[in-house]
Amino acid sequence: MPIPRDDGCTLTGALSVTTEIERCATIIHGPSGCAHHNFSLLHALHAARDHITTPALISTDMSEREVIFGGEHLLEEAIFEAFSRHPDIICVLSTCVAATIGDDVDALCRIPHDIPVIHVPTGGFLGGGFLSGHINALQTLSHLAKRGEGSLSVNLVGEKTLEYEVQEHYREVSRILASMGVPVHTRFVCGSSLPDIQRLGNASLNILRDPSMVPLGTTLDRELGIPFVDSFPLGMEGTIRFMEEVGAALSLDVTDAIAEEEALQREMVRAFSSLKGKRIRFSTRYAEEGVFHPGYELAEMLDLEIHEHGNPVPVPDPFPVGTHGIRRLLNRWMRGCHA
Amino acid sequence: MKQIALYGKGGIGKSTTSANLSAALSLQGLDVLQIGCDPKRDSTRMLMQGTLIPTVMDLVRKRGDPAVTLDEVVYRGFHGVRCVEAGGPEPGVGCAGRGIIATFQILEKLGALDADVVVYDVLGDVVCGGFAMPMREGYAEEVYLVTSGELMSLYAANNICKAISRLSSRARSRCRLGGVICNAKNLPREEELVAEFAEKIGSFMIQFIPRDQVVQQSELNRRTVIQFAPESGQAEVYRTFARKIMENRRLDIPTPLEMEDLEDLAYAYST
Numbered sequence: 001m002p003i004p005r006d007d008g009c010t011l012t013g014a015l016s017v018t019t020e021i022e023r024c025a026t027i028i029h030g031p032s033g034c035a036h037h038n039f040s041l042l043h044a045l046h047a048a049r050d051h052i053t054t055p056a057l058i059s060t061d062m063s064e065r066e067v068i069f070g071g072e073h074l075l076e077e078a079i080f081e082a083f084s085r086h087p088d089i090i091c092v093l094s095t096c097v098a099a100t101i102g103d104d105v106d107a108l109c110r111i112p113h114d115i116p117v118i119h120v121p122t123g124g125f126l127g128g129g130f131l132s133g134h135i136n137a138l139q140t141l142s143h144l145a146k147r148g149e150g151s152l153s154v155n156l157v158g159e160k161t162l163e164y165e166v167q168e169h170y171r172e173v174s175r176i177l178a179s180m181g182v183p184v185h186t187r188f189v190c191g192s193s194l195p196d197i198q199r200l201g202n203a204s205l206n207i208l209r210d211p212s213m214v215p216l217g218t219t220l221d222r223e224l225g226i227p228f229v230d231s232f233p234l235g236m237e238g239t240i241r242f243m244e245e246v247g248a249a250l251s252l253d254v255t256d257a258i259a260e261e262e263a264l265q266r267e268m269v270r271a272f273s274s275l276k277g278k279r280i281r282f283s284t285r286y287a288e289e290g291v292f293h294p295g296y297e298l299a300e301m302l303d304l305e306i307h308e309h310g311n312p313v314p315v316p317d318p319f320p321v322g323t324h325g326i327r328r329l330l331n332r333w334m335r336g337c338h339a
Numbered sequence: 340m341k342q343i344a345l346y347g348k349g350g351i352g353k354s355t356t357s358a359n360l361s362a363a364l365s366l367q368g369l370d371v372l373q374i375g376c377d378p379k380r381d382s383t384r385m386l387m388q389g390t391l392i393p394t395v396m397d398l399v400r401k402r403g404d405p406a407v408t409l410d411e412v413v414y415r416g417f418h419g420v421r422c423v424e425a426g427g428p429e430p431g432v433g434c435a436g437r438g439i440i441a442t443f444q445i446l447e448k449l450g451a452l453d454a455d456v457v458v459y460d461v462l463g464d465v466v467c468g469g470f471a472m473p474m475r476e477g478y479a480e481e482v483y484l485v486t487s488g489e490l491m492s493l494y495a496a497n498n499i500c501k502a503i504s505r506l507s508s509r510a511r512s513r514c515r516l517g518g519v520i521c522n523a524k525n526l527p528r529e530e531e532l533v534a535e536f537a538e539k540i541g542s543f544m545i546q547f548i549p550r551d552q553v554v555q556q557s558e559l560n561r562r563t564v565i566q567f568a569p570e571s572g573q574a575e576v577y578r579t580f581a582r583k584i585m586e587n588r589r590l591d592i593p594t595p596l597e598m599e600d601l602e603d604l605a606y607a608y609s610t
Contacts, residue, residue: 064441069400070432101434 013133025082030095035059099123148202153185158213172322235294283312347485348495349463357460362565363581372454377462378427386416389561394426436469481517488529500595515590518545
């Protein structure tokens with residue numbers, strides 16, 4: 001059976017977005033458990049990245065009483081409570097229970113407020129999992145942006161904010177873009193502010209984290225007139241191809257930048273020459289073969305033999321971004337080969 | 340202890356039938372408990388001389404927790420019939436089905452479900468799991484369908500059969516169809532039609548209740564027929580019905596009809 005890529009909780013997917021917005025209060029309309037297990041997960045992941053502020057979550061703490069009589073009054077109180085913390089934006093996420101009994105969350109969010117109060121429908125039982133929560137949240141937030149003048153800059157769209165190396169990936173893609181003279185406009189969304197999001201439309205290209213974000217990329221193209229490149233750079237050849245795509249999309253001459261990147265890649269391969277001739281096997285287990293493609297590319301470039309009794313080396317998924325991502329990965333391969 | 344539930348289309352006369360049944364049973368010397376399982380909360384009104392009693396859900400809503408006592412939810416009505424109303428949310432919000440489930444849990448915890456006969460009067464249709472609660476294990480073992488000869492009423496009754504046959508197929512389930520009650524609307528050949536419907540679904544018509552002005556008169560006087568017009572023929576019908584219920588040993592797993600067959604049946608009696 002293939003590994004499901006859209007599994008998990010819709011609410012968690014949406015929270016991976018809203019908790020990355022600065023000065024945002026997120027209300028979870030449902031039983032306290034829905035907030036608690038997500039709070040624990042987010043807090044643990046943030047702490048692992050030395051980020052120790054707790055996620056700004058408010059639970060409406062629904063009980064059986066609200067299930068029977070309706071819970072809209074609790075949501076009203078929670079919105080009131082959120083206002084008292086003076087956020088820039090309030091995101092209201094629904095849960096399975098709130099959606100089942102049909103609380104009209106939309107109607108409460110539509111009441112005019114001084115700051116944006118947005119509703120992301122996240123009743124998980126309605127189908128879809130983590131990914132749809134992630135995309136729905138971004139899609140809803142994108143309505144806060146207007147079409148802009150299209151400055152020479154790019155947005156990073158759909159970063160996986162719960163992955164351990166999210167900042168490393170960001171630094172690497174920024175470095176590659178900077179080498180072509182392209183600045184990052186808005187990270188949509190990772191540590192971003194409300195004004196960042198509202199200015200989303202001013203960039204001239206969106207770079208999607210990976211192809212799972214294509215539905216969002218398509219919407220942003222339609223709504224804000226910003227085309228997209230469908231993935232961060234992955235693998236050696238993939239990094240060069242990424243640079244060509246970005247260059248073509250922005251009508252830039254990137255010949256020199258590519259030559260520099262290729263030189264950097266050659267230098268990196270030389271630095272790992274002690275691996276040459278080693279026997280390896282991929283220790284990461286996947287249901288699908290295609291995931292190993294960048295692993296084969298690396299093995300060939302470093303002249304490694306793939307053998308069933310070889311040294312175990314990982315091929316992580318998501319694959320590390322850009323040339324420096326490969327450098328970090330090859331350090332792990334060195335350890336695997338005791339080289 | 341005998342536990343029975345009355346189901347049928349909204350407005351067909353379940354509450355009137357239930358209240359008169361409970362009244363008649365109490366006059367047989369039985370300890371009767373009637374539980375209204377409808378957010379409209381008017382099942383026991385005639386037994387309570389026109390008073391709408393506080394519902395279990397009212398108390399839960401006010402208190403915020405299910406810590407209610409027996410005295411607060413059980414009220415004595417005509418001839419000592421004990422009355423309970425489940426109640427529920429305001430129309431259009433929340434989940435009434437969950438309200439019924441919560442009510443049953445509370446009544447169970449209070450040990451309230453104890454009588455010679457418990458009569459559950461359930462709202463129009465078995466719209467969700469909550470309203471099938473009285474049919475679950477440990478509650479009503481006999482379900483009676485209340486219908487007239489009108490197609491829509493038969494349709495609702497047939498639909499409820501689906502819930503009964505589904506629930507009765509479960510392990511340890513003792514829920515069965517006890518019979519069909521024809522609460523007449525004065526249609527031509529109505530008694531024959533409902534009797535044939537009952538037979539076709541694998542049951543029988545346990546009682547034909549004719550249409551009579553005295554029912555409306557009694558209700559306008561906030562009484563059951565049994566109390567308001569005990570000498571009337573209609574009161575005798577209810578008393579007969581109560582005896583038949585106590586004597587009934589026939590319990591069936593019904594086989595619901597297909598829509599077409601139901602229509603053909605109603606059509607055959609339409610001329």
